[in-house]
Amino acid sequence: MSTRAEQKQATRARILDAATALLAERGYSALTTVAVQRSARISRGALLHHFPTLRDLSQALVANLVAMNEVATQAAATRIGESADPIERALASLYESMSQPPAQAEFELWSAARTDPDLAAALRIAERAAGRDLHRVIDALFGPQIAAHPRYPAVRDLSVAMLRGLAASRALQSSEKADRAALAQWADIIRTLLTPETTSEGAVAHARIAIPTKP
Numbered sequence: 001m002s003t004r005a006e007q008k009q010a011t012r013a014r015i016l017d018a019a020t021a022l023l024a025e026r027g028y029s030a031l032t033t034v035a036v037q038r039s040a041r042i043s044r045g046a047l048l049h050h051f052p053t054l055r056d057l058s059q060a061l062v063a064n065l066v067a068m069n070e071v072a073t074q075a076a077a078t079r080i081g082e083s084a085d086p087i088e089r090a091l092a093s094l095y096e097s098m099s100q101p102p103a104q105a106e107f108e109l110w111s112a113a114r115t116d117p118d119l120a121a122a123l124r125i126a127e128r129a130a131g132r133d134l135h136r137v138i139d140a141l142f143g144p145q146i147a148a149h150p151r152y153p154a155v156r157d158l159s160v161a162m163l164r165g166l167a168a169s170r171a172l173q174s175s176e177k178a179d180r181a182a183l184a185q186w187a188d189i190i191r192t193l194l195t196p197e198t199t200s201e202g203a204v205a206h207a208r209i210a211i212p213t214k215p
Contacts, residue, residue, distance in 0.1 A: 062126035
């Protein structure tokens with residue numbers, strides 16, 4: 001890659017990082033081209049070269065946030081370790097990643113899209129590709145044996161919906177006690193649906209996972 005191409009790539013990354021930080025820290029109302037330009041410390045021309053409109057930036061943000069979420073999920077899974085119960089490990093890793101700034105920034109985009117038809121149209125395009133990446137990451141977390149079960153796609157989609165709800169409401173909670181209970185109960189339900197020969201009592205050979213506390 002040439003030096004010029006590397007510089008362009010680095011500038012684009014700075015823009016996306018600045019936009020992600022604004023979304024996570026201040027919400028969608030703070031995501032203006034002027035604010036992103038100032039936060040990224042670039043010229044107006046450089047910003048418009050990469051993203052002529054806020055819609056273009058928002059659409060590109062989704063792919064960038066998905067990549068960051070994947071890194072966060074894999075880091076959580078690595079920290080938890082392969083000796084843990086695979087279902088609990090998958091759920092805890094996803095829950096932890098959805099509580100991080102990149103996921104919170106993505107939630108901000110979705111919330112704003114409810115009353116912004118242009119943003120909603122842009123996100124629908126971006127989220128189709130993002131959904132495929134999310135499925136790939138989740139399938140790898142649960143493992144091929146569980147993912148091969150006929151009921152697995154429905155369980156995966158329900159898991160994502162539940163985890164997003166927990167992550168979105170986390171700011172209103174004073175502790176993770178309710179979340180820990182919900183994840184443990186859902187893990188038992190998944191075992192019943194996908195691994196009927198394994199009960200929660202039969203999973204004692206695996207390490208139990210604690211939900212990470214709030215930062």
